Amino acid sequence: MFQSFKEWFWLEKFWLPPTIKWSDLEDHDGLVFVKASHLYMTIPYALLLVIIRHFFEKFIATPLANAFGIQKTVHKIKPNAILENFFKHSTSQPSHTDVYGLAKKCNLTERQVERWFRSRRNQDRPCRMKKFRESCWRFTFYLMVTVAGVAFLYDKPWAYDLWEVWRDYPRQPLLPSQYWYYTLEMSFYWSLLFSLGSDIKRKDFLANVIHHLAAISLMSFSWCANYIRSGTLVMLVHDVSDIWLESAKMFSYAGWKQTCNILFLIFSVVFFISRFIIFPFWILYCTLIMPLHYLEPFFSYIFLNLQLMVLQGLHLYWGYLIMKMLNRCIFTKVSALQSELFP
Numbered sequence: 001m002f003q004s005f006k007e008w009f010w011l012e013k014f015w016l017p018p019t020i021k022w023s024d025l026e027d028h029d030g031l032v033f034v035k036a037s038h039l040y041m042t043i044p045y046a047l048l049l050v051i052i053r054h055f056f057e058k059f060i061a062t063p064l065a066n067a068f069g070i071q072k073t074v075h076k077i078k079p080n081a082i083l084e085n086f087f088k089h090s091t092s093q094p095s096h097t098d099v100y101g102l103a104k105k106c107n108l109t110e111r112q113v114e115r116w117f118r119s120r121r122n123q124d125r126p127c128r129m130k131k132f133r134e135s136c137w138r139f140t141f142y143l144m145v146t147v148a149g150v151a152f153l154y155d156k157p158w159a160y161d162l163w164e165v166w167r168d169y170p171r172q173p174l175l176p177s178q179y180w181y182y183t184l185e186m187s188f189y190w191s192l193l194f195s196l197g198s199d200i201k202r203k204d205f206l207a208n209v210i211h212h213l214a215a216i217s218l219m220s221f222s223w224c225a226n227y228i229r230s231g232t233l234v235m236l237v238h239d240v241s242d243i244w245l246e247s248a249k250m251f252s253y254a255g256w257k258q259t260c261n262i263l264f265l266i267f268s269v270v271f272f273i274s275r276f277i278i279f280p281f282w283i284l285y286c287t288l289i290m291p292l293h294y295l296e297p298f299f300s301y302i303f304l305n306l307q308l309m310v311l312q313g314l315h316l317y318w319g320y321l322i323m324k325m326l327n328r329c330i331f332t333k334v335s336a337l338q339s340e341l342f343p
Contacts (some may be wrong), residue, residue, distance in 0.1 A: 065128075221307065
């Protein structure tokens with residue numbers, strides 16, 4: 001049964017243009033072509049990134065946070081078994097009636113009970129140190145992978161002439177730089193999924209999960225269908241703005257408000273240029289319109305572009321959030337930027 005499913009899943013009509021066979025993409029004459037089996041290594045590499053992140057946060061991000069004057073805050077509260085049990089098994093936000101009953105049980109005043117619950121809630125909130133370390137790790141990765149992406153692409157003809165993306169498709173051999181660029185990106189997004197349980201749960205948690213899954217799905221699919229050239233362009237366009245966002249977060253947690261505001265404004269400009277101009281009018285045009293000059297529409301062409309449109313939908317959602325934050329920043333208080341974006 002599994003063999004039948006495997007044969008159906010890898011039918012050439014799903015992945016390749018008409019008249020092209022998998023045998024056309026077999027290695028020959030020293031040329032290497034993409035294989036789905038290459039993606040297996042992204043899982044162990046992701047686990048390696050989780051380990052590297054642990055040591056990075058401990059030996060680099062934490063000392064850097066200390067240099068910025070960020071200290072790990074410990075909220076100490078007086079132990080109370082009755083209140084703790086209520087907090088864990090009922091609610092962290094007791095009603096006035098609950099507070100009155102708990103005060104009687106514990107022989108405390110209502111104000112003391114309210115203060116205990118407020119302190120207990122604060123104890124569960126992630127401290128600035130943890131937030132800074134997470135952003136520092138992401139900033140470092142995005143910076144390194146963006147520099148790597150530029151280094152990998154600067155001498156490639158399809159980075160300057162989008163028609164080159166489709167020249168000889170799908171008989172395009174795999175370059176070592178493309179292999180490592182994809183492997184790094186996919187491993188990173190797998191590592192983010194693996195660490196969801198320990199990372200800070202933010203307001204856009206669900207959108208981030210969808211984004212990570214969509215990114216992995218898109219990269220995996222583009223790899224198997226040999227859309228590598230367009231895939232590398234998509235990755236670079238997305239990474240370039242994330243550097244500025246994570247750096248803005250770092251300075252926000254460090255209390256450098258003016259620097260944070262400047263970096264966030266730079267992020268906003270880069271985000272809107274990359275996600276609302278370059279991505280739809282260059283990248284989507286390249287993947288949606290240009291192939292039709294060479295090929296008839298086929299399944300993987302349609303599926304690839306559907307995924308890219310889902311990604312653009314997420315861009316619209318995040319663009320809306322950014323506009324709301326900028327509106328609050330401009331028309332209310334500058335400090336609103338930090339409280340809204342970096343809770």
